[in-house]
Amino acid sequence: MRTAVELGLAFIFLGCWKGAHGLPWWCASKHWLGRESSTKSATAPRVRGSITSGWPRRRPLSVQFNDVTLCIGKKPILQRVCGSCRPGELMAIMGPSSSGKTTLLNTISGRLRPTSGTITIAGEPLNKRHKRQICYVLQDDIFYANLTLRQTLMYTALLRLPDSMSHQDKMSLVDHIIHLLDLQRCQYTNIGEVMHRGLSGGEKKRANIACELLTNPSIMLLDEPTSGLDSSTAHSLILTLKQFAEKEHKTVIVTLHQPSSQIFYMLDRLLLLCNGQNAYFGETKKVIEHFSNLGLPIAPHYNPADFILEQAKGSPEVQERLILGAREGLGLNFNMQDSVKLQTSPSMNSLYSKYLGLPTVHTSDRSTNPYPRDSNCTSCLNRCQEYSKRCPTDASVPTDVNKKTSEIYSEMVDGAEEDSGRSSWSEETVSEASGCSSMCEDYPNMQWPTSFFTQFKILTRRNFCVARPIILSWLNGTQTLILALIAGLLWYQAPRTEESLQDLQGWMFFSANYWMLFILFAALQSFPAEREVIAKERASGSYRVSAYYLAKMVGELPLTFILPTLYFIISYTMMGWDNPATGLMLLFMLLLSTLVAQSVGLLIGAVCYDLQTGITVAAIFTLFTQLFGGYLATRIPPWLSWARYLSIVHYAYQNMNIIQFTYGLEIRCSTMNSRFNSCVEYSQSDSGTHYIPVDEILQERGEPLSLWANSTLLIGFMIVVRLLTYVTLRYLHRPK
Structure with missing residues (x-):
């Protein structure tokens, strides 16, 4: 009996003991992990081609969205939004609150289906295969609070990188990402939460991005990455994203609420939304000229980001001016409702006669307009190319607006749990003009990045390490000991x-x-x-839901037994x-x-x-x-x-x-x-x-x-x- 008690107390002691770098012994031990975890310096050299051997490379991909309309019930959230972004560019989606920025980002990523319009990736309609090459960084930094930054990246790499990569290569990739985002000093710090401090706000943002960079995505979508950060940290983060887009030839799209002037001028492209519609799309450096042509000049020494947002939140007349001005710049015609509105509003007619000259362009010369004014949906990608001079020549496939659901999304309805990143890191790039057949060869039709057994094994380890400090906390241990002694004394x-x-x-x-x-x-x-x-x-x-659920039951099983056994x-x-x-x-x-x-x-x-x-x-x-x-x-x-x-x-x-x-x-x-x-x-x-x-x-x-x-x-x-x-x-x- 004495031996059993001693063994139980010894196991509890080992459960509370932490090894090097603050990791529990079963999480840090090379015998528990199956292989020795990488302990290379955070200043490790850049990942070489050996890591990507045997795994397809990521091609640079452009993003185009044309006449995207989204309605929730009878309420329109997005109305005929157009835009595009090429590899190597950093594009920002800006607009006042409730203007549809996050909704547009969700639509581009395939998480929401548009009511009408097209979204094309390298000229192909968005489908499940493209979701493997798109990463989505949420606005909120969602992590397990009691895991360290390195543990978080390690488990992400083991789960989302393919089984064909060796464990050593995956850990080398983790080192490379940590070095790329300058996270060396905090890699062994717990993520933390409100009651238990850990990483700072900027470090959490970079950790959030690091988890997605591990899959080597061709397209990065980030929702409000600078929210909650001070100006210096926000500037450093956007600079990192811009350098990443340029050096790695990635397509990066972010939503920003109110950036500083320094951040604003780092952007390559800008899409300004107003009431869910285009208020501007084009090169960032030309936005001031565009607003001046609309009769909205900016004052000297004024932050252009603040200025354009103030105009987008201005009076209804100013908002209409911006929307119609953006359509004019994109070469879009007006639908019947817009035409009636212009004809029945003398003040608005005189306003746009002064600033845009709409009557001579759209009313007096209808015969030369290739798009009839009462058309419900038109293709604007070619006009976007003429306006920006930088769009790729991929052709867009239009969608019939009379259909409530776009056909290009019919294939995605049953694939809500498809993987958005299943490739390793690659420094090399392939020409975007390689076509669909090349894409199909580069990205085989794999449903999951890893096997069920691998997912179960990794998730079991992670669930064990996550649940251990919660179940075997000193508070629960003290409570169990006191109650066991009281029960023993009472009986x-x-x-x-x-x-x-x-x-x-x-x-x-x-x-x-x-x-x-x-x-x-x-x-x-x-x-x-x-x-x-x-x-x-x-x-x-x-991972699969079944792998997670089984791993949760198995990983927490020994922890569930410890305290009742000690009490008994x-x-x-x-x-x-x-x-x-x-x-x-x-x-x-x-x-x-x-x-x-x-x-x-x-x-x-x-x-x-x-x-x-x-x-x-x-x-x-x-x-x-x-x-x-x-x-x-x-x-x-x-x-x-x-x-x-x-x-x-x-x-x-x-x-x-x-x-x-x-x-x-x-x-x-x-x-x-x-x-x-x-x-x-x-x-x-x-x-x-x-x-x-x-x-x-x-x-x-x-x-x-x-x-x-x-x-x-x-x-x-x-x-x-x-x-x-x-x-x-x-x-x-x-x-x-």
Whole structure:
């Protein structure tokens, strides 16, 4: 017994010990990782071609979107938005709040389907294959808070880079990305959260970008990368993105809210949105000239970014001037509604006669206009090329606006979980004019970047390292030790007599109930805490849901057993250990009931998005299962007797009674006023010592099922609940 206690305490000590660089020994050990983690200097040389051997290279890809319209219900969010960006360019989407910047970015990435219009990648309609070459950096920095920056990048590389790359090459790539984004000094710092400081805001932004750069995307989409950063950090971040676009020949599109003048002039292209429509698209250096031609000159020494945003938020007349001016610059005609508006508004007619000369261009010479004024949808890509002089010559495939859903997205509906990055880093580039056949050869039709086994193995390690400091926190450990000592003292060396029978049953009922509550509410908070991270990774197609769910169960399994085992060893030893077989069987039943409770907590956490709702549902369930557990109430009305079979405590408590009183020490009858018939009969016959039959003890709490029946029902209940949890994760909460 002493040896078992010492081994348990030693394992707890090892669980709390951290190795080099603050990593737990099982996370840092080369035996646990399977291979020795790379510990190269952050100033490692640039990744060589050996890393990409055997894996296709990324081609530079351009992005064009033409007449993109998106309506949610009857409300238009985007209206005929046009634009394009070439490899090596940094394009910004700007506009006031609620102007559609993030919506447009979601549409370009394929996460939202436009009502009409076309989005082409290198001249091809956007499809699932292109999503492998697009990375999307969200505005919020979503990470596991208790992992270090290097651990985060390491697990991302192991999950999203192909199995054909060696472990050493993947770790070398991590070193290269850390060096590229200047993250050497903070690579062993925890990500952190509000209550536990870790990385700074700028470091989190760069870490967010680093996770996406690992897949070597051809197109980078970043939503508000400078939000929450000071001007110096924001400038450094945008400069890094610009240099990355130029040196690596990538297409980078960002949304910006209110950049400084330094950041503004670093942009190659600018798309200004106003009420979901083009207010300007073209070279950034020409925006001031364009606004001056519209009669909106900028004052000297004024930030041009602030100026154009103020105009986009100006009066309705100014907004109309910007929208029509942008259409004129792009060579777009006006639809029938625009024509009626101009004809019925004298003030607006005079306004645009002064600044744009619209009557002579669009009304007096209709015969020369190739696009009739009442057309519902026109192709503007060729006009965009004439305006910017920098668009590639890829042809765009128009979409019929009479169809509510664009045909180019019909192929993407069933692929919401496709991977957005499945290639390794490559310094070499291939000409964009290589065509579709080359693209198909370079990017084979792989559904996942890694195999199921690889995903399961890596996710098991990560879930173990994520859950360890939460489950084995010093607070939980202290709570368990104190409670075990209190329980041991309360039932210290309880005699095996009829007078102490209720005390023995009280310990069993309390132990089963306490660990049901502890594990259930801990599991309840597990999915809500991880939901954003999992949704982000699922949207990028990093792994299968089944691999994540199985890895979560397996990775947390040993951690779930440690604290209940420690409590049992301390409290049951102090109460009086009968024999090793009885103790091990009781421990097994306690651990089985905790697994069932954990299953229920996971299901409630997966179904209930709102944590407060989940806590309420969990409280009702736990109170229900306690009331019908068989200890607090034995005389249950017949019309409620069915409820006990839904109580997990009922089965666990029955089995613990069966084990304790069948295989443990016998319970002596009371010498006076015994409540058991057999003891009364024995006391009348002679004065010897008699023991209570096991059947009478068990039947006092109702008609029990057998030990194997109770265990089978508990295991079946656990399997069904866990399958329901998987179905909920897989189908109910799919990322959009």
